[in-house]
Amino acid sequence: MRGWAAIILLMLPLVAVGQSARVEGVRVWEAPDNVRIVFDVSGPIEHSVFKLDGPDRIVVDITDAVARNLPATGINGGLVRNVRTGVRNGTDVRVVLDLSGPAQPRSFLLRPNDRYGHRLVIDLAPAQAQVRQAAVTRSAPTALRDLVIAIxxxxxxxxxxxxxxSGLHEKEVTLQIARRLARLVEAEYGMQAVLTRTGDYYVDRSERINRARAARADLFVSIHADAFTDPRAHGSSVYTLSERGATSEAARLLAERENAADLIGGVRLNDKDDMLASVLLDLSQTGVIGASRTVGAAVLEQLHQVGRVHKREVQAANFLVLKAPDVPSILVETAFISNPTEEGRLRDANHQQVLAQAVMGGIRAYFTDHAPPTTLVAVNGIGGGQRGGVPHVIARGETLSHIARRYNVSIQQLRSSNNIASDRIRVGDTLLIPSA
Ligand SMILES: [Zn+2]
Incomplete structure (x- = not known):
């Protein structure tokens, strides 16, 4: 009996430790308007989160858990300064996040998927959220507007x-190509770019669409890199939304995989309903899908000119990120990252630029015929066309010097590009404003 008791006593701590959840790692993802902190945990956990000030901290208590030598990644002098762990009440883990300012926490648990196990996610919204709106600002106001391309x-x-x-992540390639494309768009007459993300953090699909819509985008271009079990699969593809069904089984599987991004990246809970509402709001999506197909074909054509395409036709499948009800949207699978040769090209800056230029060429080709009438491109053509200038209708009370100041050009430039010798101008006349 004695022997048995000793064994049981010895076993108890082991059993207790075995049942505790282990906190195995923490990743910090800083975005411009929020911070996501992700804990890897060994199983379902109970937790509580609260904030403290003076100095600002977020405290996460995880019931019946252990955390040893918790490795933290992604701390880079942003909102989260430091992550500390300790034991609380003998059996709980307390994690303290030292912050550089006040923030509102929100937390949720994610179930395992094919990439990660159980996770605890804490989202922090900075108190004075300097939420960088996807602001549509021009150096000078005009009656006609720029085309806005959401990338x-x-x-x-x-x-x-x-x-x-060889370990290249699609998320790195997509950001690099998106940035290159954004620079090309910005350099283009009458166009401006809005990036849905600008760093290494996750944005869920409804937020991506919301950012494009808030910027009143004329086009939404989602950049990806394809993957397939057969490493020989290669070439670029362009996809549009289909709600009826996919053009092929491969397209359906691809859409399924891309749509799963929110499960991996960690979806935010309260955005879903807004998204659903906005989709239901406008069921006349067919016009937008038609426009998406047209721009998709133009982009595919350009990609075909610089390299191999996977499929000659624009493909369609139920990609959730393409579901903005009022913005023509395409998804470009630039190449197969699963193909060793194409992985090498995707990593190569020159090839990234070639891909970005091809997409830009397609955008240009599309808007040659399809720019909305109130845009500079519709009036003056792609690249500013023959007239070369921003039209300005003279309002009551305006003078040449006033207009020159407003557009940041000299009076001399104004005079010469409009063939006027004096300072006399007439209300209602149109001046062409040269580029500064
Ligand atoms: Zn992707």
Missing amino acids: DAGHGGEDPGAVGP
């Missing part, structure tokens, strides 16, 4: 997307 770098943060044979 969406797929994946990010917790969600690496597809991973190439």
Whole structure:
């Protein structure tokens, strides 16, 4: 009997430790308007989160858990300064996040998926959220507007997307190509770019769409890199939304995989309903889908000119990120990251630029015929066309010097580009404003 008791006593601590959840790692993802902190945990956990000030801290208590040598990644002098762990009440883990300012926490648990196990997610919204609106600002006001191109770098943060044979992450490639494309768009007459993400953090799909819509985008281009079990699969593809069904089984599987991004990246809970509402709001999506197909074909044509395409036709499938009800939207699978040769090209800056230029060429081709009438491109053509200048209708009380100041050009430039010798101008006349 004695022997048995000793064994049982010895076993008890082991059993207790075995049942405790282990906190195995923590990743911090800093975005411009929020911070996501992700804990890997060994199983379902109970937790509580609260905030303290003076100095600002977030405290996360995880019931019946252990955390040893918790490795933290992604701390880079942003909102989260430091992550400390300790034992509380003998059996609980207390994690303290030292912050550089006040923030409102929100937390939720994520179930395992094919990439991660159980996770605890804490989202922090900075108190004075300097939420960088996707602001549509021009150096000077005009009656006619720029075309706005929303560029969406797929994946990010917790969600690496597809991973190439030598370890290249799709999320890195998509951001690099998206940035290159944004620079090309910005350099284009009468166009401006809005990036749905600008760093290595996750943005869920409804937020990506919301950012495009808030910027009143004329086009939404989502950049991705494809993956397939057969490493020989290669070439670029362009996709549009289909709610009826996919053009092929491969397209359906791809859409399924891309749509799963929110499960991996960690979806935010309260955005879903807004999204659903906005989709239901406008069921006349067919016009937008038609426009998406047209721009998709123009982009595919350009990609075909610079390299191999996977499919000659624009493909369609139920991609949730393409569901803005009022913005023509395409998804570009730039190449197969699962193909060792194409993975190498995707990593190459020159090839990234070639891909960005091809997409830009397609955008240009599309808006040659399809720019909305109130845009500079519709009036003056792609690249500013023959007239070369921003038209300005002279209002009551305006003088040449006033207009020159407003557009940041000299009076001399104004005079010469409009063939006027004096300072006399007439209300209602149109001046062409040269580029500064
Ligand atoms: Zn992707």
